Amino acid sequence: MQKLPNIRVIVLGLIRSADRIFVSECEDPVKQDTFYRALGGGIEFGEHSIDAVQREFQEEIQAELTNIKYLACLENFFIFNGQAGHELIQLYQCDFVDSKFYQLESLDFADGDGEHTAFWMPIDRFRSGELRLVPEQFIDYCEG
Template sequence: MSKFGKIRVLALGLIRDGERIFVYEGYESVKQETYYRALGGGVDFGETSQAALQREFQEEIQAELTNIKYLGSIENIFTFNDQQGHEIIQTYECDFVDSKFYQLESLIFSESKNHQHKALWVDIAEFKSGKLRLVPGEFLTYL
């Protein structure tokens, strides 16, 4: 979540397995708060958002996606570590090609040399009840 001062275009994939979704866990140090977000990443110039989604999953966790279906767009204006951010998120519903991802409890992946994230399956009820924070909150409308 860097590149403040610009509007970022992202492609994120909501992957469901029954009553749980696959998300990564992040931490906001200023608010001292853990949050969860769907995996995906930035759309490069000249790249479609669906191609970006597939590339990001391949780069981050070496996963291929199938049954990719466009859900909609979310405009997200937020504050993260005391800096304003602005994103246009192209949201997709999709599935993993390899069933091994559904057996995982969690996995660690690196976005860059300094940024490691934990991806895991979380029960949707944890987000709907407000016990855990899914960002952006509009994702809840797709669950």
């Protein structure tokens, strides 16, 4: 019997500052496509999603979060690196505890997928279609 791919359950943290959001730059090597995504990651078995968002930011960029507010559950179907994917995303709006994160030009970090860079990007660059934000419905939550 063929094993079916799993649905991945993840958490993402939406952090805004004025007209900007904090996102990670990613690359699909097969499509040779650059896209952007909020920071976050997988929810571990037995872990509450609010705890997962805090853990992921701590692990990836050593940042503590505050003002954490649940926004929505998003469903995302996609193709990445030539493979079909399906994820359920628990989306949280949050802020950094340490104000130094709001002053960063960029921040390099490593996670299970490799090396990444996070930036503050103007929301208008995604809304105009100049840059691609994933999942697509994420943009609906970026208004202040």
